[in-house]
Amino acid sequence: MTHLSSKQAKQYEHINEQQLAELMAQAASVRDAAWGKTMTYSRKVFIPLTNYCRDECKYCTFVKRPGDVNANIMTPAQVLSVAKQGQVLGCKEALFSLGEKPELRYREVRQALKALGYNSMVDYLVAMCDLVVAQTTLIPHVNAGNLTAAEFSQLKAVSGSMGLMLESVSDELHNKGAAHFACPDKIPALRLETIKQAGLQHIPFTTGILIGIGETWADRVDSLVAINQLQQKQGHIQEVIVQNFCAKPDTEMANHPEPSITDMLKTLAVARLILDPAISLQAPPNLQQNHADYIAAGINDWGGISPLTQDFINPDNAWPQINNLAKSCQQQGFTLQERLTVYPKYFSKKSEQLSDVSQQFVRSRLIAMARIDGLAQQQVVQCDHNESINEKINKSLNEKINEKIVEVS
Numbered sequence: 001m002t003h004l005s006s007k008q009a010k011q012y013e014h015i016n017e018q019q020l021a022e023l024m025a026q027a028a029s030v031r032d033a034a035w036g037k038t039m040t041y042s043r044k045v046f047i048p049l050t051n052y053c054r055d056e057c058k059y060c061t062f063v064k065r066p067g068d069v070n071a072n073i074m075t076p077a078q079v080l081s082v083a084k085q086g087q088v089l090g091c092k093e094a095l096f097s098l099g100e101k102p103e104l105r106y107r108e109v110r111q112a113l114k115a116l117g118y119n120s121m122v123d124y125l126v127a128m129c130d131l132v133v134a135q136t137t138l139i140p141h142v143n144a145g146n147l148t149a150a151e152f153s154q155l156k157a158v159s160g161s162m163g164l165m166l167e168s169v170s171d172e173l174h175n176k177g178a179a180h181f182a183c184p185d186k187i188p189a190l191r192l193e194t195i196k197q198a199g200l201q202h203i204p205f206t207t208g209i210l211i212g213i214g215e216t217w218a219d220r221v222d223s224l225v226a227i228n229q230l231q232q233k234q235g236h237i238q239e240v241i242v243q244n245f246c247a248k249p250d251t252e253m254a255n256h257p258e259p260s261i262t263d264m265l266k267t268l269a270v271a272r273l274i275l276d277p278a279i280s281l282q283a284p285p286n287l288q289q290n291h292a293d294y295i296a297a298g299i300n301d302w303g304g305i306s307p308l309t310q311d312f313i314n315p316d317n318a319w320p321q322i323n324n325l326a327k328s329c330q331q332q333g334f335t336l337q338e339r340l341t342v343y344p345k346y347f348s349k350k351s352e353q354l355s356d357v358s359q360q361f362v363r364s365r366l367i368a369m370a371r372i373d374g375l376a377q378q379q380v381v382q383c384d385h386n387e388s389i390n391e392k393i394n395k396s397l398n399e400k401i402n403e404k405i406v407e408v409s
């Protein structure tokens, strides 16, 4: 059941301080009823398999073109090295993130893939997820842009969950000079179709909106409504991210205004009240100094945080220390807990998600890594690069996980 219609939400475009406070209180109460007083995060490593991409989003600093010294496709050895280091630091998730189908645009990428022994970036991605699953205890979460039904089928056997930011349903963003001009993969209908395909294959899925890139308030509401409609039909949307645009130097949107904290709070509260309350609502803590305020607007999750790798999409925005995040949560009556890549209800026996035979190995691994409430059995509360993590605990837990995997497979 949702608590706000599209029409009602659109009336919140201009609200005063008191109306915002009331909206946030309502959102917080819906969150409390659905998620209690637990805030979660996922301890992960970020694996930017390639920063080549065929699109040209005006706010992106991640993408690199052939000829750029920083343009890169990670080798299998590099992928494995990051994943193994992450495992030692207590990470449970390997977030594979990459540009959209660069081989369709660049000969250099086709040649590089051929040299690695693959015809497409997705084929290579499948092999790298498989490598991580086979040689570490991490579970891949895949953000590979738009995917076909056949590509989803390949990837779901080697990952726990996947994601694609809808960003916005606004077609206007494709006009000349707008944020998504010359971005064939950002067409809203295409992205909605991708999310739908994931649902048809029962894949636990993450999506979200990017706010402040030139969309209207009505576009934001329509985007959230569109996501919720997919959830109502297919039930596979495990989390929705509300991400604030950050202006970066050396991009065409360097001088574009960033959304204010008030705008973020209003959008988060409206998102919580439009979406099915069972969907986890997440906002990145590293993109807003006053991120602790998000709690009062109805979020229940901080997303992925890494003790090892930077946020490659927003490299200037360092992850918060987990201990500090835990304190912020505690000050507002919440306990910070570590979750797994996949939310508990999606790997329970009753769930349709991860029910495919090809997904049984990953599902078994999730069950082995989870405690009774489905959150991570091994909770790592510290996230300082200089702190030594108790490797003995990790080693013994990893051994237990491996034993259980052998038992169930």
Ligand code: SF4
Pocket (backbone or CB within 6 Å): 053, 054, 055, 056, 057, 060, 061, 062, 063, 098, 099, 100, 183, 185
């Ligand atoms: S934001 Fe994503 S799709 Fe857009 S250019 Fe950057 S990597 Fe490509």
